[in-house]
Structures are given as structure tokens and as C-alpha cells.
Amino acid sequence: MNQPSVWTGQTVAPGIGLGPAFLLRRERKAVPRLGITDVDHQLQRLDDAIERAAKLLHVHRDRAAKRFGDVIARIFDTHLMILEDEPAFDEIREMIRSEKVAPRFAVYTILEQYAKRFEGQDDTYFQDRAQDVRDVCRRLVNQLDGEADTVLSDIPDEPVVLLAAELNPTDILRLPHKNIIAVATDAGGATSHTAILTRTLGVPSVVGLRNLSKAVKRGDTVVVNGNSGKVIVHPDAEQLKTYQRKQGEYQEFVASLKDICDSRAETEDGHVILLKGNVEMPSEAESVIRHGGDGVGLFRTEYLVLTHGGLPDEETQFEAYRDVILSLKGRPTTFRTFDLGGDKAFPGAGIPAEDNPFMGWRAIRIGLDRPEIMKPQLRAILRAALHGPANLMFPMISTLEELFAAKEILAEVHGDLDADGVEFDRDVPVGMMVEVPSVALLASQFAPHVDFFSIGTNDLVQFTMAVDRGNEQVAGLHQPFNPAVLNLIQMTADAAHMAQIPVSICGEMAGQPLATLLLMGLGLDELSTSPSLVPEVKKLILSSTMVDARKLAEESLRMNTAPQVREHLLEYMKSRFSNLPIWFEPGT
Numbered sequence: 219m220n221q222p223s224v225w226t227g228q229t230v231a232p233g234i235g236l237g238p239a240f241l242l243r244r245e246r247k248a249v250p251r252l253g254i255t256d257v258d259h260q261l262q263r264l265d266d267a268i269e270r271a272a273k274l275l276h277v278h279r280d281r282a283a284k285r286f287g288d289v290i291a292r293i294f295d296t297h298l299m300i301l302e303d304e305p306a307f308d309e310i311r312e313m314i315r316s317e318k319v320a321p322r323f324a325v326y327t328i329l330e331q332y333a334k335r336f337e338g339q340d341d342t343y344f345q346d347r348a349q350d351v352r353d354v355c356r357r358l359v360n361q362l363d364g365e366a367d368t369v370l371s372d373i374p375d376e377p378v379v380l381l382a383a384e385l386n387p388t389d390i391l392r393l394p395h396k397n398i399i400a401v402a403t404d405a406g407g408a409t410s411h412t413a414i415l416t417r418t419l420g421v422p423s424v425v426g427l428r429n430l431s432k433a434v435k436r437g438d439t440v441v442v443n444g445n446s447g448k449v450i451v452h453p454d455a456e457q458l459k460t461y462q463r464k465q466g467e468y469q470e471f472v473a474s475l476k477d478i479c480d481s482r483a484e485t486e487d488g489h490v491i492l493l494k495g496n497v498e499m500p501s502e503a504e505s506v507i508r509h510g511g512d513g514v515g516l517f518r519t520e521y522l523v524l525t526h527g528g529l530p531d532e533e534t535q536f537e538a539y540r541d542v543i544l545s546l547k548g549r550p551t552t553f554r555t556f557d558l559g560g561d562k563a564f565p566g567a568g569i570p571a572e573d574n575p576f577m578g579w580r581a582i583r584i585g586l587d588r589p590e591i592m593k594p595q596l597r598a599i600l601r602a603a604l605h606g607p608a609n610l611m612f613p614m615i616s617t618l619e620e621l622f623a624a625k626e627i628l629a630e631v632h633g634d635l636d637a638d639g640v641e642f643d644r645d646v647p648v649g650m651m652v653e654v655p656s657v658a659l660l661a662s663q664f665a666p667h668v669d670f671f672s673i674g675t676n677d678l679v680q681f682t683m684a685v686d687r688g689n690e691q692v693a694g695l696h697q698p699f700n701p702a703v704l705n706l707i708q709m710t711a712d713a714a715h716m717a718q719i720p721v722s723i724c725g726e727m728a729g730q731p732l733a734t735l736l737l738m739g740l741g742l743d744e745l746s747t748s749p750s751l752v753p754e755v756k757k758l759i760l761s762s763t764m765v766d767a768r769k770l771a772e773e774s775l776r777m778n779t780a781p782q783v784r785e786h787l788l789e790y791m792k793s794r795f796s797n798l799p800i801w802f803e804p805g806t
């Protein structure tokens with residue numbers, strides 16, 4: 219009988235999921251050099267395998283198109299293109315003929331040579347192509363072995379808890395979502411982009427569990443508590459019963475939140491906070507409405523580069539932006555210009571590998587150096603804005619000169635559109651992200667030059683605490699409740715209000731129930747978070763007062779350490795909201 223083991227990671231998406239484990243493994247198969255005598259037969263086997271792999275890729279492509287739209291489905295076109303690469307497959311056939319080796323050995327040997335060549339390039343675009351070539355290689359070897367197409371499509375047709383050492387954004391887009399009860403990964407911090415994407419699956423998820431995937435076998439019973447960050451492998455009968463009960467309570471609570479979907483987030487003493495959703499893909503806009511959001515507070519447009527497999531042209535972007543605006547039916551959308559680089563050095567963006575990418579050539583730095591990337595995007599946003607309310611914001615601004623330079627490019631784009639006789643909205647509000655400490659400290663100097671601030675706490679905490687936001691090894695130092703961070707937030711909010719512009723938070727902190735009152739008390743006008751977290755945050759706002767929120771913020775600002783602030787908030791929230799099954803403190 220297996221003993222229960224409890225693992226602790228970082229919560230990414232709330233809820234409780236329990237069921238049999240399915241492990242996503244990326245181990246490479248052994249491919250020994252096996253000789254053959256029946257060359258023609260083996261060449262035929264290869265052609266059949268290619269045909270079957272292509273058919274399956276078309277199935278995946280259609281599935282992705284239905285779920286996410288054509289733009290995302292294009293990921294699979296890359297794999298189809300590799301399968302259709304004549305020179306590579308001529309080399310494979312030649313090797314089978316001349317060296318009389320089994321097709322799987324020839325496929326592996328030649329495609330691995332291609333992958334290595336890609337890997338050796340400086341540009342991350344080509345490095346990522348190496349991954350694609352290996353994916354196609356694995357598909358073909360599996361076909362030749364008579365096995366299922368890919369590890370992902372291997373997920374059984376029944377509900378499972380998905381465990382993996384890591385998930386990359388492409389995996390997440392390809393998962394057959396309906397069968398996934400919960401997700402737990404070894405790698406990742408709660409604000410890593412993989413974690414943010416995992417949240418869009420809408421199932422309980424925990425990341426940063428270090429070696430969990432090595433300790434679990436397929437079919438083992440696993441409980442994932444996305445509210446507390448705990449994962450239990452082989453729960454005993456008692457634990458299973460408890461978690462089934464907690465799961466039921468939580469589901470009931472979530473269902474009860476439907477009643478407040480259409481209400482404004484207004485405190486008992488009459489203060490309204492705007493609650494918006496963050497989206498990575500146009501198809502998620504619908505989820506913002508379903509969860510009662512007031513609009514999209516952050517559209518991470520750079521994900522279009524990922525799903526497009528490269529930089530989309532103006533027209534492709536225009537269509538995506540217009541579709542989001544239209545699906546929001548009058549609610550505003552804030553479009554952030556491409557925040558590429560860091561852990562979003564997506565294929566096709568031409569971003570070279572760097573030693574320190576989070577602090578390297580990324581976001582607005584790329585936009586300013588490459589107006590040929592930024593200008594088509596600005597044109598697309600300004601044109602799409604004719605179809606409904608839109609805001610525009612620049613990511614990762616660190617100096618006033620950068621802000622002025624970005625606005626200069628925007629002015630040039632206005633001029634170009636006029637010169638081209640193209641209609642556009644010339645009154646789109648222009649804001650900026652506050653996610654670098656230099657900006658928060660000088661917020662009063664930036665505020666007169668923008669229409670709004672949006673605080674990106676994921677990066678602001680990363681840079682204030684000098685802690686890699688995606689590294690589970692140092693996750694404990696990613697402290698949004700550190701008084702240093704709270705002071706920077708307050709300075710930003712005060713500067714915004716002095717200049718009479720609104721200020722929002724669009725980092726993951728905005729969706730943390732423990733932070734809701736604190737952020738209101740610090741003066742935030744808007745919170746923007748993953749759409750699925752909007753109802754819980756709304757419930758808290760509806761049940762609280764601004765007087766209490768301000769008091770809580772003042773007390774927190776006087777504290778010295780993040781644990782002290784957490785403890786203080788926790789005590790208050792637990793006593794005040796003991797009637798709600800909200801997990802305020804991960805780890806309990």
C-alpha cells in the first residue's frame with residue numbers, strides 16, 4: 219500500500235481536482251542502427267508513416283482551429299511543412315537505400331542533423347525550429363513503431379490529472395482540454411508565462427513542485443489543490459473524503475458567484491472598482507464577459523507572434539484586435555504593444571539568445587529599435603479602435619526618454635495613416651506599464667504624459683526583489699507583499715491621482731484574494747486578472763468597505779517584512795470572510 223506524500227508548490231489556478239495521474243514525458247526513445255534487406259518495403263513503410271503523421275497533424279490543426287481560431291492552428295502548419303520538406307526526406311530515403319538501415323534509424327539520424335544545425339544558430343527563431351523538427355521526428359518514429367502519434371494525444375479519453383516536468387506554451391495550446399481535471403508541474407513560478415497560460419485552461423493548477431513528476435506513476439491517484447498549492451499523491455481514504463468534500467464546497471461557491479456576474483464591483487460604502495480580465499488570445503475575450511469582467515485590462519498581444527509562428531502583418535493584427543473589440547460588446551480593451559523577449563522570445567520574432575533576457579532586449583526596447591515592428595501594430599490598433607473602445611499601452615518603460623520616443627512613433631503613425639487616407643481613431647487613450655522600479659519612483663514625472671498607468675506587479679516584484687519570476691528555486695523571494703513593493707505601488711497610485719489619471723494593476727497580484735482589500739486601500743482604481751478569478755475578487759469587493767481597505771493598507775505599509783504583511787492580511791481576511799470558502803493563504 220502506497221503512503222500518501224504531500225508536495226507544496228505555487229498556486230496558479232484555483233479549485234480542487236483529483237483523479238488518476240497522466241504523465242507527460244519527453245524522453246527520447248533509443249533508436250539503434252538496425253539493418254534491413256527489403257529496401258522497397260521499408261521505403262513504402264516510411265511513406266505510409268509520413269502519410270499517417272500528416273493526417274493526424276491535420277486533425278490536430280482542425281481541433282486547434284475550432285478551439286482557438288486559425289491563427290493558433292498555424293502552429294501545426296510548421297510541422298506539416300517539415301513533413302513536406304523534400305530535401306530532408308530525399309536524404310532519408312537515400313540513407314535507407316544506400317546504407318540499408320531501418321527507416322526509423324534514417325529518420326532519426328537525418329532529422330537530428332537538421333535539428334542540431336538549427337540549434338547551433340544564434341537566433342532563437344531557429345533554435346525553436348529545432349524543437350519542431352524533433353517533434354516531427356518523434357511523431358514519425360512513433361508511427362513507424364505503430365504507436366500513438368504524440369505524447370499529448372496519448373492522453374486517455376477519460377479525465378486525468380496532468381503531470382509534467384514542464385509545460386511550454388505550445389503544449390498548452392495543444393492539450394485536449396476536456397479530459398484534464400488539474401495540472402501540476404515541476405518547473406515554473408506562479409508568474410511565469412507558462413503558469414499564466416496554464417491558468418487559461420481553467421482547471422486547478424499548481425507549479426514549481428520540483429521533482430513531483432519523477433515520483434508519480436501513470437494511474438496513481440493525485441489531489442491537486444489549486445487554492446493552497448498542495449498536491450497529495452496516494453491520498454489515504456480520509457484525505458480523499460476530505461478533498462472530495464472541499465471540492466464540492468468550492469464548486470458550489472463558484473456556482474453561487476454566477477449571481478453576481480452582472481453586478482458592478484462596488485463596496486458596501488459605495489466605491490466602484492473596475493474588474494477586468496487579462497487575455498493572451500483573442501478567443502479568451504468571451505471568457506471575460508462570461509465571468510462578469512468590465513473589459514480587458516491587458517491584452518498580451520505578443521501571443522499573436524507565438525500563435526502565428528512569427529510576426530503577424532498589419533492586416534492579421536487588425537483582424538485579431540477588431541474581433542476582440544467586437545466580442546467585448548462595448549466594454550473597453552487595453553492593447554499592450556508587443557512585450558517580446560524575456561521568457562517570451564517567441565519563434566519568428568528574431569530575438570537573439572541572451573545571457574540575461576529579462577533585463578535585455580525586450581518589450582518597448584525592441585519596439586523603439588525596430589519601428590518596422592511597432593508601426594504596423596500601432597496602425598492595426600488605431601484602425602481596430604474604430605470598432606469600439608480601446609486603449610493602448612507600452613510595456614517595460616524604464617525612462618522618460620523611452621516614453622517620449624514611443625509617443626513620437628505613435629505621432630508618426632497618425633501622420634502616416636492620414637497621408638494614406640486610412641480611417642482610424644485618433645483619440646485612443648495612451649498609457650504605460652509601471653513594472654520597473656525606476657518608473658514607480660519617478661511616477662509623478664511620467665503621469666502628466668500618459669492617460670493611465672497599469673502596474674505590472676509580476677515584473678515590478680521581479681526587478682524590485684532581484685528575483686527571476688519563473689525560477690521555482692527562488693520563488694519565495696518573489697514577494698508581492700514586501701513593503702518595498704507596496705510602497706512603490708502606493709507611490710504610483712498617488713502620482714496617478716495627483717495627475718487625475720486612473721491606475722490599475724494587471725499583474726497576478728490583482729487576482730490574489732489576499733491582496734484585494736490591500737490594493738483597493740492603496741488606491742487602485744482597476745484590477746485586471748485572469749478572467750476566471752474575477753468573480754471571487756468581485757465577491758470580496760462587494761462584501762467589504764473602502765474604510766477597512768484603507769486602514770488595512772496603512773497598517774501594511776508600516777510593516778517591515780512580507781511575512782508580517784501576509785500574516786496581518788490573513789488574520790483580517792479570515793476573520794472577516796470566514797463564511798466564504800476562499801483560500802487566502804497558499805500552503806494551508
Ligand code: PEP
Pocket residue numbers: 516518557653673674675676677678724725726
Ligand atoms: C506584469 O509584469 O505584471 C505584467 C502584467 O506583464 P507580463 O506578466 O506579461 O510580463
Ligand code: MG
Pocket residue numbers: 653674676677
Ligand atoms: Mg511584465
